[in-house]
Amino acid sequence: MNDMLNGIPEFVEAVEAGGFSAAAARMNLSRSAIGKTIARLERRLNTRLFHRTTRMQSLTDEGQAFYERCRRAMDEIQSGEAMLESGKREVTGRLRISMPVLFGRRCAAPLLLELARVHPKLELDLSFSDRVVDLFDEGFDLAIRNGVLRDEAGLAARKIAFHRMTLCASPDYLTARRAPRTISELATHDLIVYARSGETKKWVFLQENGTAVEYFPEARLRFDDLEVLADAAASGMGIAWLPCWLVRDYVSAGTLVPALKDVSSRAVNVYAVWPQMPQLSLKMRAVIDLLAERLPQIME
Numbered sequence: 001m002n003d004m005l006n007g008i009p010e011f012v013e014a015v016e017a018g019g020f021s022a023a024a025a026r027m028n029l030s031r032s033a034i035g036k037t038i039a040r041l042e043r044r045l046n047t048r049l050f051h052r053t054t055r056m057q058s059l060t061d062e063g064q065a066f067y068e069r070c071r072r073a074m075d076e077i078q079s080g081e082a083m084l085e086s087g088k089r090e091v092t093g094r095l096r097i098s099m100p101v102l103f104g105r106r107c108a109a110p111l112l113l114e115l116a117r118v119h120p121k122l123e124l125d126l127s128f129s130d131r132v133v134d135l136f137d138e139g140f141d142l143a144i145r146n147g148v149l150r151d152e153a154g155l156a157a158r159k160i161a162f163h164r165m166t167l168c169a170s171p172d173y174l175t176a177r178r179a180p181r182t183i184s185e186l187a188t189h190d191l192i193v194y195a196r197s198g199e200t201k202k203w204v205f206l207q208e209n210g211t212a213v214e215y216f217p218e219a220r221l222r223f224d225d226l227e228v229l230a231d232a233a234a235s236g237m238g239i240a241w242l243p244c245w246l247v248r249d250y251v252s253a254g255t256l257v258p259a260l261k262d263v264s265s266r267a268v269n270v271y272a273v274w275p276q277m278p279q280l281s282l283k284m285r286a287v288i289d290l291l292a293e294r295l296p297q298i299m300e
Contacts, residue, residue: 007041008070010034011049015067016136019057026139075278091115091286094123098135099144101128102226103270107245108144111294115286122283130196130224135275142287143273156276158288161295163243165265167203168256170236180239180260183215190238192229195222203241204266212266217241230256241265245299270295 049063233240234255250256
């Protein structure tokens with residue numbers, strides 16, 4: 001009976017990762033080990049599961065049918081483990097989480113460290129990057145993402161917070177240049193913008209009737225770091241569109257003030273994103289619930 005599951009996790013991983021090499025990377029094994037394990041499984045089943053070439057592997061008809069049943073069986077096993085785990089009071093196990101650099105450092109990481117302090121058997125592997133990671137290929141259990149989500153198969157998501165955005169500048173800049181009164185007057189000002197991978201992020205405002213107005217700022221200063229952007233605005237270099245949680249300390253210190261008081265910005269949503277599964281584990285649920293409960297308080 002114990003031999004029945006031998007090779008099944010490696011087989012399923014090879015299918016879902018798209019090949020033996022990718023599966024090996026995700027399981028911290030060598031490609032040779034994956035290949036030998038699947039070869040033994042094929043001998044035991046007396047069935048070829050993959051068509052193999054020098055460059056890729058693809059499922060046979062029998063392999064496809066076998067994969068679908070193995071996937072359902074593994075889902076049931078994971079669901080059973082989650083059910084048993086949910087009955088425990090202690091959060092245990094390892095989670096690998098990706099999050100944006102500054103937002104993660106300022107907002108999310110402090111909350112997760114609190115959770116780790118309360119649950120000493122919870123292992124957290126936090127990765128800080130502003131790029132959109134591939135949860136499957138890179139082995140992440142969870143990602144925190146800001147803005148509009150891309151349509152990605154196999155992922156589940158939950159909105160956990162939102163950023164309030166504000167236009168701001170230094171008092172000296174607004175005294176010298178006079179604060180803009182309308183969105184169109186922004187074109188006469190020095191603007192500082194957030195840009196990533198060569199793409200400038202648009203600014204989105206709300207009219208009184210609730211409809212959104214998109215503004216594409218023209219700027220000579222573009223940064224892919226929000227903290228540098230805020231520092232540049234505080235030093236008098238121009239007007240920036242920034243999350244309120246970031247500028248709060250600058251406003252308290254008097255180095256930044258609102259630049260367009262009568263126009264509100266559209267909020268930017270924050271999501272927790274994870275690979276779809278029949279039932280969340282206790283550790284995943286603890287992390288997501290904590291972020292959903294506490295992040296809105298931090299980001300007010």
